[in-house]
Amino acid sequence: MQIDWRDYHSGEFYDELISTPGNPRRAARMLAKHLASLSGEDIAERKLSAELAIKTMGISFTVYSEAGNIDRAWPFDIIPRIIPQREWQVTERGLTQRLQALNCFIDDIYNEQKIIKDKVLPADILAGSANFRPECVGMKPAFGVWAHICGSDLIRDNDGAFYVLEDNLRVPSGVSYMLENRKVTKRVFPELFENHNILPVTEYPAQLFDTLAAISPRPLEFPEIVVLTPGIxxxxxxxxxxxxxxxxxxxxxxxxxxVEDDHVFMRTINGLSRVDVIYRRIDDLFLDPEAFNPDSVLGVPGLMRAWLKGNVAIANAPGAGVADDKIIYTFVPQMIKYYLGEDPILPNVPSYLCCDKAQREHVLQNLDKLVVKPANESGGYGMLIGPQASKKEREEFARRIKAEPRNYMAQPLIALSTTPIIGSKNAEPRHIDLRPFVLQGRTSSVTAGGLTRVAMRKGSYVVNSSQGGGSQDTWVVVEEGK
Amino acid sequence: MLSRVAERIYWLGRYMERCENTARLVNVNTKLLLDLPRGVRVGWGTLVDISGGTEYFQKDADLADERAVMRFMLSDTANPSSIKNSIGFARENARITREIMPSEVYELINNLYWYLDENLSKGGARRERHILLETVIEKVQQFTGMLAGCMSQSDAYHFIQLGRNLERADMTSRIVDVGARRILEPAAKDDETSEPFENILWMSVLRSLSGFQMYRQHVQDRINAEDVVTFLFQDKCFPRSVEHCLGEVADCFERLPNSDEAISLLAGVRRRIKLAQFAELIDQGNLHEYIDAVQTDVAETHKVIAATWYLPVVQSAS
Incomplete structure (x- = not known):
């Protein structure tokens, strides 16, 4: 297949690369021209070489339901998604602002709870949060930062503006795919990197290391940092x-x-060795069987004691998930004003809280137009996409909402923007979102772009890799001659 | 380095070496068939014996024909040492330890895995099998070379070395054992082998270890059981001799922490190998018992490694 942009129609949706059939956006012009110049064979060959690179590099992820097939090649489309740098600079500031406010909030919630005393956040909203950990009350982590790593999901509506769909403050994943996507694209389209001024993404691991090193309880040049995984x-x-x-x-x-004497050690061939910082990729409740789920075999008995005594740093801090609750999310714009005295740079997606009677009524009456989300699920599980759901599913959700109003919120179905992927006869539009990664410790940083997730099925809005989503490399491009 | 990672990378070394050894065995047996005159049968069962799969075929000895044995050695997941299993286990261990190896090493293992996944089923025809097995040997050699050339020779490297050399010592002793049982014991001299071909069989034993030229340079005498067995057990220089492999293991022990107990155990093992009188053992028909004892020693060495450096087996609380 050869690409003909004149025959590429994204309909009413905002397309990231092509504004109207045949007309690429300014930052994407060179890319679009190059892609259209490739023959069908050329494209097939590059697609194949990307698949090979992914297989060889062992870039994989797991789908839980497939017994026996524990790793699966990462689904990737070779066309990059482009964001102009001017636009990105604003987004970047918005993300930094947001994470700062979120950290102020978490620190406040586990200490003075001023935001509740000042009635900006109703007390019963916090009382109903499944991710509030009473064990953490009174804790003061370094720099007042609880969420050191945040992956916020951004979407673009028909108007072309970015909205924050959700903040992931527990164990957000995807950054490695962002880095690997860039490597694969460099192998597949080396010539494009000569002609474009693309911001690099490779600094992330070093920035992550610096962020983690800065929170070490022992002020060492190279503190002992570990990544804690639940396993293969x-x-x-x-x-x-x-x-x-x-x-x-x-x-x-x-x-x-x-844990011995409230200090954390790892078992090495030399014996026990002190650990300073744990970048944990395990949920709170599995961290420490003494403090949380006693059946957890993934965690470390006594870890919470060591953390509360300040003998080990944990990123993200236990309890940080309190701000990742989808109900709390609706208060983030207020938090930004309350803690930072600033106007939010990035807007939230308009949301309706089911715990509020008037809003709940609105939700129940418009279930066929709204997306309903449970407060604490991730990975796109447990959602109702009203316009695509059956009558039976909607009735089921109405029942659940009435039973547990605090546990649900609803949003209008945002018309996710599209971007071209390689289709069978031409490039075809698919819906996407963007997950940038924000770090905060002594300083803050934001990845240039992030992970673009693509709903590979035509018309689908589900971009989660656990449910058949794919991805593209994301380029923040410096436009020449402003 | 983490105890768990040390254990995983040790098994990575063992499984990669097992891939290569199994490929060597199959390859040399295939070639041996071509050397022997028609009417002399060399059992494919030899291969099964080496891999400890005798029971598997006991149900029906006639099943142990070329095709069945090939499947068993190459692609049968019921055989713990089949190439398919070995590369699969190697890759699992590499996935767990990939952060401590040069990334090309994981890519190589991963590529070999996918290559075998696609091609192992074609191992039936001799011509394709040859290419497949040569590729396995070549890739494992490349793996070893990459580690030697690109990996810091710190603890992780020494654990791979431990795994590789213990596996090699074990495999060499097994190969000699099977050769000796087929060739030396009168009971085994059925229609499978016969006197005039003893020479060719010992040559094939050497070849399976790529040791034919090395042996010739070292031992001028014509090929005979005593010299071949002595060479494969006691030679200090040949990299696949039991003594050489255990010497490498001893070097690693010297460099690793807390190794006193392991060093002392291994010293005893090596002494028993140095003092062995193979002429006598062969004459008195005691070679098999001796080799059994060596294999037990290798297993003990593994146990002391595990007890010294690996995670204690965690007993569940209940």
Whole structure:
């Protein structure tokens, strides 16, 4: 197949590369021209070489339901998604602002709870949060930062503006795929990198290391940092291993760690060795069987004690997920004003809270137009996409909402923007989102772009890799001659 | 380095070496068939014996024909040492330890895995089998070379070395054992082998270890059981002799922490190999018992490694 942009129609949706059939956006002009110049054979060959590179590099992820097939090649489309740098600079500021406010919020919630006393956040909203950890009350982590790594999901509506769909403050994943996507694209389209001024993404592992090193309780040049993984059967194991490798730190499982005298040690061939910082990729409730789920074999008994005494740093801090609750999310714009005294740079997607009577009524009456989300699920599980759901599914959700109003919120179905992927006869539009990664410790940083997730099925809005989503390399491009 | 990672990377070394050894065995047996005159049968069962799969075929000895044995050695997941299993286990261990190896090493293992996944089923025809097995040997050699050339020779490297050399010592002793049982014991001299071909069989034993030229340079005498067995057990220089492999293991022990107990155990093992009188053992028909004892020693060495450096087996709380 050869690409003909004149025959590329994204309909009413905002397309990232092509504004109207035949007309690429300014930052994408060179790319679009180059792609259209390739023969069908050329494109097929490059597609194949990307698949080969992915297989060889062992870029994989796991789908839980496939017994026996524990790693699957990463689904990738070779056309890059382009964001102009001017636009990105604003987004970047918005993301930094947002994470700062979120960290102020978490720190406040576990200490003075001023935001509740000042009635900006209703007390019962916090009381209903499944991710509030009473064990963490009174804790003061370094720099007042609880969420050191945040993956926020951004989407673009028909108007072309970015909206924040959700913040992932527990164990956000995907950054390794962002890095690997770039490597694959460099192998597949080396010539494009000569002619474009593309911001690099490779600094992330070093920035992550610096962020983690800065929170070490012992002020060492090279504190002992470890990545704590649930193990090889976790869907993001590839990423855990990748980040450990890129940072040059140990990848540990719970059984490798032991707490003695409220200090954390790892079992090495030399005996026990002190650990300063744990970048954990395990959910709160599995971290420490003494403090949380007693059946957890993934965690480390006594870890919470060591953390509360300040003898080990944990990123993200236990309890940080309190701000990743989808109900709390609706208050983030207020938080930004309250803590930072600033106007939010990035807007939220308009949301309706089911715990509010008037809003709940609105939701129940418009279930066929709204997307309903449970407060604490991730990975796109447990959602109702109203316009695509059956009557039976909608009735089921109405029942659940009435039973547990605090646990649900609803949003209008945002017309996710599209971007071209290689189709069978021509480039075809598919819906996408963007997950940039934001770091905060002594300083803050934002990845240039992020992970673009693509709903590979035509018309689908589900971009989650656990449910058949794919991805593209994301380029933040400096436009020449402004 | 983490105890768990040390254990995984040790097994990576063992499984990669097992891939290569199995490929060598199959390859040399295939070639041996071509050397022997018609009417002399060399059992494919020899290969099964080496891999400890005798029971598997006991149900029906006639099943142990070329095709069945090939499947068993190459692609049968019921055989723990089949190439398919070995590369699969090697890759699992590499996935767990990939952050401590040069990334090209994982790519190589991963590529070999996918190559075998696609081609192992074609191992039936001799011509394709030859290419497949040569590729396995070549890739494992490349793996070893990459590690030697690109990996820091720190603890992780020494654990791979431990795994590789213990596996090699074990395999060499097994190969000699099977050769000796087929060739030396009168009971085994059925229609499978016969006197005039003893020479060719010992040559094939040497070839399976790529040791034919090395042996010729070292031992001028014509090929005979005593010299071949002595060479494969006691030679200090040949990299696949039991003594050489255990010497490498001893070097690793010297460099690793807390190794006193392991060093002392291994010293005893090596002493028993140095003092062995193979002429006597062969004459008195005690070679097989001796080799059994060597294999037990290798297993003990593995146990002391595990007890010294690996994670204790965690007992569940209940």
């Amino acid at each position: 059967y976790n869907s993001a194991y590839f990423e855990h291993s990748y980040l450990a490798q890129q940072m040059g730190v140990e990848l540990v499982e719970g059984s490798d760690l032991v």
